Amino acid sequence: MATPLLEPHQVPPAWSEAFERVPRVAFIPDQVWDGQRRPVDRATNPARWAELANADAPVITQLDDGTGSGDGYVSSSASKPSIVVMMLDALNAEEGHRVLEVGTGTGWNASLLCARLGEENVTTIEVDPDLAETARERIAAAGFHPQVVAGDGMAGWPEGAPYDRVISTAAVQQVPHTWVAQAQPGGRIVTPWGTAFHNGTLLRLDVGPDGSAQGRFGGDAGFMWVRAQRTPHGAVEDRVLPGHDFVESVTDLHPYEPVADFDASFAVGLRVPRMLSTVVHDGEVSDGRFTVYLMDPESGSWASWRITPETVREYRVRQHGPRSLFDELAAAYAWWLKAGRPEHDRFGLTVTAEGQQVWLDNPDRPLTHAAPG
Ligand SMILES: C[S@@+](CC[C@H](N)C(=O)[O-])C[C@H]1O[C@@H](n2cnc3c(N)ncnc32)[C@H](O)[C@@H]1O
The missing domain is CATH 3.30.160 (Double Stranded RNA Binding Domain)
Structure with a gap:
């Protein structure tokens, strides 16, 4: 078994050792919330806590940016393990690659990256300073010391650039050009991407020599938004x-x-x-x-x-x-x-310094917003 959470066949061979070495449960805080946003405390309800920690499902680890007040907006989680696998696989990382992760959260994904690529090649950035600090401690307890940065991942982390790979574990509606600018030509960016109406799918972008990046959507990947791109509430x-x-x-x-x-x-x-x-x-x-x-x-x-x-x-x-x-x-x-009911993976995106453009099948068929008529 690669991990108790996943069947061995679910983890690509290149990642199976990392998944064996880094169990998700070690990164789950004592206080979590279930799918109905009811608190589950490890001390008072260890069985339920263990059930949540060991399921192939996301675990909510923070509400309302940790303010203790608000409507119960999910602001951090340990991602669903099978989606973590899908994203790492899409990253197509190789030995020695330098990776920037946006959205450290619990630190589990960053530790998986360290286990596969080496701690010296991993930079992870988290907008919430308290989460960043806790993640740094948990990652260290797992035996790794990557660069853990408390800051806004929309700006990337230029001090560590250029990166071979950029992986965001929070969803965007607009891909920041900084990620492209801080990646090597030939590099890859993987991020959940969506719209106000549909959240979302996984986007794989390949970085060109001219400071642009291009790629297609593929796979069901609903994620929380990066802070600056949250949609207003829909009550x-x-x-x-x-x-x-x-x-x-x-x-x-x-x-x-x-x-x-x-x-x-x-x-x-x-x-x-x-x-x-x-x-x-x-x-x-x-x-x-x-x-x-x-x-x-x-x-x-x-x-x-x-x-x-x-x-x-x-x-x-x-x-x-x-x-x-x-x-x-x-x-x-x-x-x-x-248009013949095109599936989502027939759509793609080009990102340049000027912005992003969605297209159907190839960049020569750009999409415009619909006008009712
Ligand atoms: C789904 S969680 C990440 C899960 C994480 N990779 C793990 O292994 O546990 C998304 C995280 O992105 C963080 N986040 C949101 N906006 C961000 C931003 N602009 N820069 C960096 N992190 C951000 C959130 O605070 C949250 O912790």
Whole structure:
């Protein structure tokens, strides 16, 4: 067994020794939270703690940036082991490569990198100074002394550049050009990437000789956002107010495909900027009575899309504000259908000093935001 968390076949041979040497459980703090964000304390509930620590699932290790107040926003976690494997595999690191990790968190991933590549080749940066300090101690207890930096990973860490590999374990919507600038030509950047509508997928970028990077999306990788790119919260009661006027219409489009389908919703997110979605069920999920809310916190626009078992192919839509969000979504979905339902891994991204550009199949087919029509 490579690790009790994963079957041996799940870990590529190049990483199996590192996974054997560095067990995740050694990096899990005594206080964690379960999926419902209920606290689980190792001292008072050791069995539940061990269950969470040893499952192939993320473990929440911090809420609300550690402030002790807030809505229970997940601000740090030990990532899901099988996703850690997928990301390390995508990194395509080789012996002697110098790596920058953004998002130290518990320090487990940084220790895996040290075990495979040598501590002298690993720099890891964490925005939360307390987490950085705790991780430094845990990584040292595992026997490694990489460069652990407390700072904003969006700026990379120029002191250690150039890197052969950059791996971010927090998701971005905009890839900072600093990561490209601090990587060697021929280097690789791996990061979870998403949109306000869809979080997210894994992006692999290869760095060119001209200071640009290019690559494709591939794989389901939902992650917490880097701090500066968090989406505003999507609480319906704060955004859809009783006095709001709206325009009502009827649609035959069911949310099943454009919202629940991974590839369709990824494409919709690419085409429709700054749109959040929340599903509110009336009661039990099995009742089939729910409303999908689409919201743009910036403009205050919202749309509600009402589904009941009695209404087949006639769903009520209400739209408020300067953006007609349902129309934008429907146009983006129609575009995706017309394009032949491209899977998410047919999309790619180019990053230059000027910004980033998403494309379909190749950079000659850049995507623009959808205009409803
Ligand atoms: C999913 S956790 C990382 C898991 C970690 N790699 C591990 O092995 O436990 C994401 C981390 O990214 C950190 N983070 C968020 N924004 C950041 C930024 N701008 N720079 C550096 N770290 C950041 C969060 O504080 C959080 O600890």
